[in-house]
Amino acid sequence: MRFKRKISPDTKFTPKFITKKRIREDEINFDKLRSYRLDRVKKELVKNNLEACILFDPVNVRYALDTVNMSVYNMHNLTRYCFVPVDGPTILYEYFNCEILSKHLNLINEIRPAITWDYFSNGDQASSQLKRWVNEIKDLSSNYFKSKKVAIDVSNGPAVTALNKAGIEVVDAKLILEQARVIKSPEELKCMKAAIEVAEIGVAKMREELKAGMTEDELWSILHKTNIEHGGEWIECRILSSGERTNPWMQESSNKVMQTGEIVAFDTDMVGPYGYCADISRAYVVGHKFNDEQKKLYSMAMDQIDHNARLIKPGLSFKEFIAKSWILPKDYYGNRYSCMVHGIGLCDEWPQIKYPTDGGERGGSFQKNMTITVESYIGKVGGKEGVKLEQQYLVGQNGLELMSHHPLEKI
Numbered sequence: 001m002r003f004k005r006k007i008s009p010d011t012k013f014t015p016k017f018i019t020k021k022r023i024r025e026d027e028i029n030f031d032k033l034r035s036y037r038l039d040r041v042k043k044e045l046v047k048n049n050l051e052a053c054i055l056f057d058p059v060n061v062r063y064a065l066d067t068v069n070m071s072v073y074n075m076h077n078l079t080r081y082c083f084v085p086v087d088g089p090t091i092l093y094e095y096f097n098c099e100i101l102s103k104h105l106n107l108i109n110e111i112r113p114a115i116t117w118d119y120f121s122n123g124d125q126a127s128s129q130l131k132r133w134v135n136e137i138k139d140l141s142s143n144y145f146k147s148k149k150v151a152i153d154v155s156n157g158p159a160v161t162a163l164n165k166a167g168i169e170v171v172d173a174k175l176i177l178e179q180a181r182v183i184k185s186p187e188e189l190k191c192m193k194a195a196i197e198v199a200e201i202g203v204a205k206m207r208e209e210l211k212a213g214m215t216e217d218e219l220w221s222i223l224h225k226t227n228i229e230h231g232g233e234w235i236e237c238r239i240l241s242s243g244e245r246t247n248p249w250m251q252e253s254s255n256k257v258m259q260t261g262e263i264v265a266f267d268t269d270m271v272g273p274y275g276y277c278a279d280i281s282r283a284y285v286v287g288h289k290f291n292d293e294q295k296k297l298y299s300m301a302m303d304q305i306d307h308n309a310r311l312i313k314p315g316l317s318f319k320e321f322i323a324k325s326w327i328l329p330k331d332y333y334g335n336r337y338s339c340m341v342h343g344i345g346l347c348d349e350w351p352q353i354k355y356p357t358d359g360g361e362r363g364g365s366f367q368k369n370m371t372i373t374v375e376s377y378i379g380k381v382g383g384k385e386g387v388k389l390e391q392q393y394l395v396g397q398n399g400l401e402l403m404s405h406h407p408l409e410k411i
Contacts, residue, residue: 028190033066033185033188034066034105035107036187037064038084038090041053042084044180045086045151045176048175050149051147052086052144053084053151053177054082054083054137054151055082055084055152056154057075058071058075059071061082062346063180064090065092065102067108068233068275069095077116077120078117078118078156079095079096079116080093080095083144085145094113095114099113115133117133117159118156138166149169150163151170152170153173178349181346181349182343183367183368191274194274195232195271196278198227198270199268199272199280199404200405201226202223203282206222206223206266210264210284210286211286211287212286215258216240217253217255219240223235223266227272232270232273235270236271237267240252240265240267243262246386247379247384247385247386248386249377261285262286263284264284264286265281265387266281266282266388267279267280267390268280277345277346277348278392279348279390280391280406281388281390282406282408283301283409284409285409293385294385294411298409299411300378300387301378301388303326304328304376305376305390305391308340308341308374309391309393312341313366314366314367314397315367316365318353319362319363321366322355325340328378332379333381335380336377338352339353340355340375341353343370344392345371351364367395369395372395372400373390374391375389375390389408392404
């Protein structure tokens with residue numbers, strides 16, 4: 001039976017580790033933020049001998065033009081997109097009757113109604129709508145990418161086929177946007193700090209309200225509520241589990257009732273204020289008393305993060321990092337997490353640095369002003385429980401600077 005509880009008012013709750021003066025909008029220069037990001041996109045296009053890109057992914061549209069409208073909906077419907085040329089006007093193709101939403105954004109030169117061709121939106125008119133869309137892209141090509149080559153991040157088979165038949169080559173814009181997003185500006189770092197602060201308010205509330213008899217879903221809802229009431233946007237996943245559901249990892253929040261003495265672990269994956277992601281993981285015990293086995297798992301996770309974080313500095317190659325990284329014991333390796341390190345910004349970003357057996361050796365190196373997370377999951381294969389920890393960092397001049405400050409457990 002689900003446990004029903006009353007949530008007491010906590011609007012005055014301020015965790016001690018949160019700075020008293022939190023980031024405010026008037027501290028962020030949005031003109032600088034937007035100009036920097038759009039310029040990064042254009043420079044990556046030039047670097048790859050491209051003249052333009054068409055972006056459908058709402059996260060990429062947000063990065064390039066800072067315009068937002070029904071982001072989650074538009075992740076699975078091709079009903080909103082933008083055109084970004086190296087030379088020429090940036091054009092937002094907006095969802096039906098929503099042009100007014102982005103009128104205030106001065107980097108958008110023109111807003112046009114989106115031409116959609118998906119079956120949901122158009123039914124048996126989809127093919128004729130696709131022809132309209134292709135003609136629109138041909139017109140853009142005549143003026144702004146005469147090479148007849150364009151980068152697109154997300155599309156469907158019929159659209160790519162139709163463009164190819166029209167003589168327009170489609171290349172993947174994923175590389176363009178991922179590389180553009182790698183190096184963060186000072187304004188971006190302010191936005192990220194704001195998102196992390198909101199996440200840590202929620203995480204602190206989760207720890208404070210955790211008790212036996214709650215369901216996993218009830219605990220997880222605290223982070224969602226905190227995010228929304230502080231101007232956040234959505235949560236990418238719902239990875240929270242307790243007790244035996246913590247091993248193996250990646251099980252999603254459920255209506256399981258949590259019991260005293262069980263580990264509870266979660267990964268925030270929270271897209272917060274200004275669209276930036278706060279991606280940290282914590283593990284607690286219901287009742288906050290770790291047994292000896294839980295202490296062992298937690299200590300191993302801390303050791304892995306501490307060891308790997310100490311390695312990272314500007315110029316360190318990913319290959320060298322993998323070679324020197326913390327060695328996960330054999331009994332735990334089968335339950336390893338999908339990566340040891342990944343980039344973070346508006347969402348999980350390049351790079352994703354995997355374990356050696358998972359194709360971990362690759363080109364690239366850590367660079368100053370990259371933002372990353374360092375990951376650990378420790379759970380013995382066939383074991384009862386597991387611990388997930390993750391910290392978020394800025395790659396500074398001499399090494400990593402911690403961005404996530406919610407304290408780890410004292411075990």
